[in-house]
Amino acid sequence: MEASLHIENAEDLYQNAPCGYLSIHPDGSIIEVNKTLLSWLNFKREELVDNKYFQEILGKGGEIYFETHLKPMLQIEGEISEINLELKGKGRIQIPVLINAKKVHQNTGDQPIYRFSVLDMSQRKLYENELIKERKNAEEAMTKLSQINVELERFTHRTSHDLQAPLKTISGIISLIEAKNLIQPNSKIEELFSLITKNATRMRMMIDDLLEYSKVDGESITFESVSLQDVCNEAIELLHESVQKYNVSFCVAELPEVKGVKIQLLNLFLNLFSNAIKYSSDNVDPIISVSGKKSGNVFKIMVKDNGMGFDQKYSDKIFDFMERLHTQDKIAGTGIGLSTCKLIVENHGGKIWAESTLGKGSTFYFTLPKVPD
Amino acid sequence: MFAHGYGCDQNMWRFITPAFEKDFDIILFDHIGSGKSDISAYDFSKYNSLKGYAEDVITICEDLNLKNVIFVGHSVSSMIGVLSAVKRADLFSRLIMICPSPRYIKDENYEGFSKQDIDGMLEMLENNYLGWSSSITPVIAGNDQAASDELKNSFCRMNPKIAKHFAKVTFLGDHREDLAKVSTPTLIIQCDPDGIAPVQVGKYVHSQMQNSQFSHFNVPGHSPHLTAPGQTTKAISSYLNL
Numbered sequence: 001m002e003a004s005l006h007i008e009n010a011e012d013l014y015q016n017a018p019c020g021y022l023s024i025h026p027d028g029s030i031i032e033v034n035k036t037l038l039s040w041l042n043f044k045r046e047e048l049v050d051n052k053y054f055q056e057i058l059g060k061g062g063e064i065y066f067e068t069h070l071k072p073m074l075q076i077e078g079e080i081s082e083i084n085l086e087l088k089g090k091g092r093i094q095i096p097v098l099i100n101a102k103k104v105h106q107n108t109g110d111q112p113i114y115r116f117s118v119l120d121m122s123q124r125k126l127y128e129n130e131l132i133k134e135r136k137n138a139e140e141a142m143t144k145l146s147q148i149n150v151e152l153e154r155f156t157h158r159t160s161h162d163l164q165a166p167l168k169t170i171s172g173i174i175s176l177i178e179a180k181n182l183i184q185p186n187s188k189i190e191e192l193f194s195l196i197t198k199n200a201t202r203m204r205m206m207i208d209d210l211l212e213y214s215k216v217d218g219e220s221i222t223f224e225s226v227s228l229q230d231v232c233n234e235a236i237e238l239l240h241e242s243v244q245k246y247n248v249s250f251c252v253a254e255l256p257e258v259k260g261v262k263i264q265l266l267n268l269f270l271n272l273f274s275n276a277i278k279y280s281s282d283n284v285d286p287i288i289s290v291s292g293k294k295s296g297n298v299f300k301i302m303v304k305d306n307g308m309g310f311d312q313k314y315s316d317k318i319f320d321f322m323e324r325l326h327t328q329d330k331i332a333g334t335g336i337g338l339s340t341c342k343l344i345v346e347n348h349g350g351k352i353w354a355e356s357t358l359g360k361g362s363t364f365y366f367t368l369p370k371v372p373d
Numbered sequence: 374m375f376a377h378g379y380g381c382d383q384n385m386w387r388f389i390t391p392a393f394e395k396d397f398d399i400i401l402f403d404h405i406g407s408g409k410s411d412i413s414a415y416d417f418s419k420y421n422s423l424k425g426y427a428e429d430v431i432t433i434c435e436d437l438n439l440k441n442v443i444f445v446g447h448s449v450s451s452m453i454g455v456l457s458a459v460k461r462a463d464l465f466s467r468l469i470m471i472c473p474s475p476r477y478i479k480d481e482n483y484e485g486f487s488k489q490d491i492d493g494m495l496e497m498l499e500n501n502y503l504g505w506s507s508s509i510t511p512v513i514a515g516n517d518q519a520a521s522d523e524l525k526n527s528f529c530r531m532n533p534k535i536a537k538h539f540a541k542v543t544f545l546g547d548h549r550e551d552l553a554k555v556s557t558p559t560l561i562i563q564c565d566p567d568g569i570a571p572v573q574v575g576k577y578v579h580s581q582m583q584n585s586q587f588s589h590f591n592v593p594g595h596s597p598h599l600t601a602p603g604q605t606t607k608a609i610s611s612y613l614n615l
């Protein structure tokens with residue numbers, strides 16, 4: 001037993017320990033560093049000792065953190081533990097490390113020195129990064145969820161109070177009048193009755209749109225690869241009747257594959273196209289062009305028309321729930337279509353916006369995340 | 374009144390305040406979101422600018438009925454002092470700025486960090502809050518007693534969301550134009566070298582403030598009240614003619 005005590009010596013324990021050791025003055029100048037840490041960073045002893053400040057191997061971000069947080073803690077508490085920093089070695093060497101440090105006074109009255117033990121945590125770091133990423137995803141999902149809940153609450157409120165009640169009343173009156181055979185042909189009553197029926201129909205349209213909106217559910221959807229090209233063509237086909245009626249021409253460029261929910265994306269195109277047709281210019285046949293391009297990590301899709309356009313100052317308002325720029329008399333609508341579009345795009349992690357000049361057509365843009373290669 | 378800087382709390386003044394207890398009433402506080410403050414009071418929109426912190430300083434002065442306040446601010450709190458003195462010059466008799474910087478990001482003729490440096494620092498913060506329960510969300514958490522207790526037991530620690538937010542507000546802000554609006558006599562204490570608020574920045578602050586004195590310390594770092602408390606105390610005392 002006694003012999004084995006002499007196999008280890010203090011100097012070797014320090015220099016070749018399985019962790020890095022480092023001592024610095026409070027200003028950060030390096031007093032001593034062991035061989036293990038030198039070899040990790042690929043520095044020679046003389047390149048660090050009396051030659052560099054600890055801050056210099058931390059990088060700027062680390063330096064701010066060290067100066068504003070770690071050093072005050074060391075100075076007041078006397079120690080810090082389990083701090084994750086990144087040490088910059090020679091060339092491109094960057095090692096994520098876990099640091100413990102202690103303030104020690106060699107002699108009373110002297111400036112203290114800070115001793116650091118340094119553990120390489122490259123492997124553990126990969127795992128941590130995964131955790132951080134997942135936590136971020138979870139947090140983002142939570143935020144989105146609460147936003148959707150807010151929208152949903154508003155939706156429920158408005159449907160139940162604003163819409164169901166008048167529709168019930170109107171329907172009741174219609175039934176009553178019909179049951180009692182009160183309508184005389186070509187009478188004033190018939191005129192009023194048609195007005196009531198028209199309103200009932202309008203209300204029905206609203207409720208239909210609302211149902212469509214409520215179907216855009218962010219929670220229970222699964223994303224799949226969707227060809228926007230196919231979806232776009234399908235939307236045009238579904239609008240066959242009005243396309244013929246208003247002599248609409250489409251100009252569709254090559255569109256990418258995206259990750260998404262097909263039915264929602266179809267709904268998105270249907271809404272944008274219907275709007276372009278509905279708000280077309282008088283005496284000019286509608287032309288709708290669709291194109292898409294890569295923009296960083298997303299695809300940017302553009303739907304451009306030659307319609308009546310709108311004042312750019314309303315470019316946010318048009319996406320608001322049940323907001324409209326036109327009166328019911330001029331152009332019938334509910335103000336729900338574009339809100340639905342916004343909800344769909346946001347469900348897909350994208351953004352939607354519009355640019356327009358009154359009388360000169362509008363362009364709607366939306367982004368969708370790219371399919372990872 | 375002593376106001377701590379980013380990343381710490383009022384404990385950082387413990388080497389300084391004893392020297393002034395005889396001649397002054399000492400007011401110490403933690404900024405909302407730091408130290409032992411009530412984190413449920415952290416309002417992200419209010420503290421989206423240093424003005425929110427300056428409002429708090431003014432409120433403290435008003436509620437405690439303070440007059441002739443000598444405001445000692447470290448780092449970002451120097452600028453909180455500037456904003457307070459611009460708004461309510463009547464409350465303050467002196468400003469003492471330790472390692473001030475009105476802007477941390479560099480631009481054409483101004484030395485400072487790059488946006489990437491600040492991002493690196495934010496990442497560093499994030500990396501060191503892994504163990505922190507992410508469920509402690511200020512404002513929403515409200516009066517979560519367990520959450521508050523955990524905070525009370527830690528020194529210089531911050532809720533990660535607040536730490537990041539305060540860091541952004543601190544390091545991405547620009548208050549250069551506010552300096553000239555201060556009429557309160559001011560002492561600027563500048564460390565050399567200081568990696569956070571370099572000497573040129575301190576001199577710039579001096580040049581912009583009409584009524585300021587510049588005290589140059591051959592002390593490296595960013596917290597002379599911690600590393601050179603004697604010299605810091607002496608500089609403040611002689612400025613105040615004690």
